[in-house]
Amino acid sequence: MDAADAVRGNKMKIRKLDKSEHGKTRSLWEQVFSEDSQEFVDYYYYIKTKDNTIYVIEEDDEIRAMLQLNPYQVKLQGSVVPSDYIVGVATQAEYRGRGYMRNLLIYALQDQYSQKMPFTFLMPAAEAIYYPYDFRFVYDQKQIEFDEAFFSARKEYKNDEHRNVSQEQIVDRDARFMDAGKMAAFVEENFSDCWNVVALRNAQYYQTQILEQQSEFGGMRLVFEEEKLVCIYAYAKEEGLEIREPLYLEGKEDLFWASVDGLREPEEKVSVYGLKEAPDWPDDETSAYKEKPLIMIRIVHLQELFSEMKIPSECEIHCSFAVIDPILHKNSRIWKLSSSKGEESLSVSETEDSQGVLSIAALTEILFGYKTPEEIRAEESVIFTEELEEELRKLQNFCPIFLNEIV
Numbered sequence: 001m002d003a004a005d006a007v008r009g010n011k012m013k014i015r016k017l018d019k020s021e022h023g024k025t026r027s028l029w030e031q032v033f034s035e036d037s038q039e040f041v042d043y044y045y046y047i048k049t050k051d052n053t054i055y056v057i058e059e060d061d062e063i064r065a066m067l068q069l070n071p072y073q074v075k076l077q078g079s080v081v082p083s084d085y086i087v088g089v090a091t092q093a094e095y096r097g098r099g100y101m102r103n104l105l106i107y108a109l110q111d112q113y114s115q116k117m118p119f120t121f122l123m124p125a126a127e128a129i130y131y132p133y134d135f136r137f138v139y140d141q142k143q144i145e146f147d148e149a150f151f152s153a154r155k156e157y158k159n160d161e162h163r164n165v166s167q168e169q170i171v172d173r174d175a176r177f178m179d180a181g182k183m184a185a186f187v188e189e190n191f192s193d194c195w196n197v198v199a200l201r202n203a204q205y206y207q208t209q210i211l212e213q214q215s216e217f218g219g220m221r222l223v224f225e226e227e228k229l230v231c232i233y234a235y236a237k238e239e240g241l242e243i244r245e246p247l248y249l250e251g252k253e254d255l256f257w258a259s260v261d262g263l264r265e266p267e268e269k270v271s272v273y274g275l276k277e278a279p280d281w282p283d284d285e286t287s288a289y290k291e292k293p294l295i296m297i298r299i300v301h302l303q304e305l306f307s308e309m310k311i312p313s314e315c316e317i318h319c320s321f322a323v324i325d326p327i328l329h330k331n332s333r334i335w336k337l338s339s340s341k342g343e344e345s346l347s348v349s350e351t352e353d354s355q356g357v358l359s360i361a362a363l364t365e366i367l368f369g370y371k372t373p374e375e376i377r378a379e380e381s382v383i384f385t386e387e388l389e390e391e392l393r394k395l396q397n398f399c400p401i402f403l404n405e406i407v
Contacts, residue, residue, distance in 0.1 A: 122135065136297065145287065
């Protein structure tokens with residue numbers, strides 16, 4: 001029985017909304033996500049729902065539950081693949097506990113499989129909600145919070161090289177729509193090789209980001225030195241000053257912190273999310289650094305994911321293993337993977353000989369580099385030989401990951 005059959009059995013209707021109907025879900029969004037400001041919800045329903053997919057469950061012709069898929073182009077080891085960001089999973093309070101979320105999620109996954117989407121991702125309200133559907137954490141976001149004392153302490157810890165640069169040579173301003181192409185070029189030129197899984201940063205991406213940050217009473221900030229772009233970051237001013245994804249050239253970190261210092265109010269709490277690297281100064285009472293599990297991924301079309309995988313040319317891979325996927329059954333196969341030295345792509349086929357068994361969830365954690373084969377081996381759903389363990393290490397190529405998108 002598929003998700004649609006289960007819902008029909010309960011005299012409910014599950015369907016994909018026409019784009020002209022997307023606005024009908026706004027009231028449910030406002031009920032369930034009441035912490036979102038009207039400005040943010042306006043942005044979301046004017047911009048993001050223009051090209052997203054919304055599934056709903058209706059009863060008595062009223063929407064009782066929904067799930068939304070926001071489309072992204074994701075760079076996967078240099079290739080660009082489609083992937084959906086699952087957001088807006090919500091059920092009216094009086095209709096919870098009836099399995100509506102499960103039906104919507106399975107319905108969406110089956111739809112994504114038919115589109116040959118390699119994987120889908122989400123930022124969970126709680127890990128336990130999505131764990132039974134084989135979503136697993138793959139990305140820990142680097143975060144830091146600091147107080148007023150941080151800036152003075154930092155000035156003592158770091159050489160303030162930016163003080164030697166005339167302030168007339170520094171331009172620190174909010175990005176305009178016309179800057180989106182410049183921002184995309186800055187990231188492509190300086191950071192394109194830093195991550196193996198990251199949302200494609202083109203001009204359209206940054207135009208949308210500008211609007212999103214403005215809806216949170218902030219913007220995208222640009223720092224120029226001698227007319228050269230050296231730093232970009234997102235900021236919001238809702239509960240204190242929030243900074244997201246600071247990207248700056250080597251040696252320009254102090255210009256970034258000076259820019260942040262110029263934005264903050266006296267005594268204002270400052271939080272930074274999505275640091276590219278861990279801070280290089282001691283953790284003390286002026287700052288609190290942590291790495292928070294943030295993004296979960298679910299493999300959707302396994303064969304398509306294998307076909308996108310690039311193997312280091314010096315590696316040679318020959319292995320076979322069974323995969324168990326209790327939801328997307330076509331992924332449940334005995335897969336044979338092979339590549340010869342000098343080849344970057346994998347040869348993928350089915351076989352009858354297996355060196356082990358992996359759940360789709362365990363395979364997700366291995367391929368995206370979140371756990372080692374040794375760590376996975378201890379799990380109940382996993383059986384493999386030492387030879388397969390060695391080969392699996394060579395497949396851990398979908399990392400590092402950099403996914404900090406909100407919606």
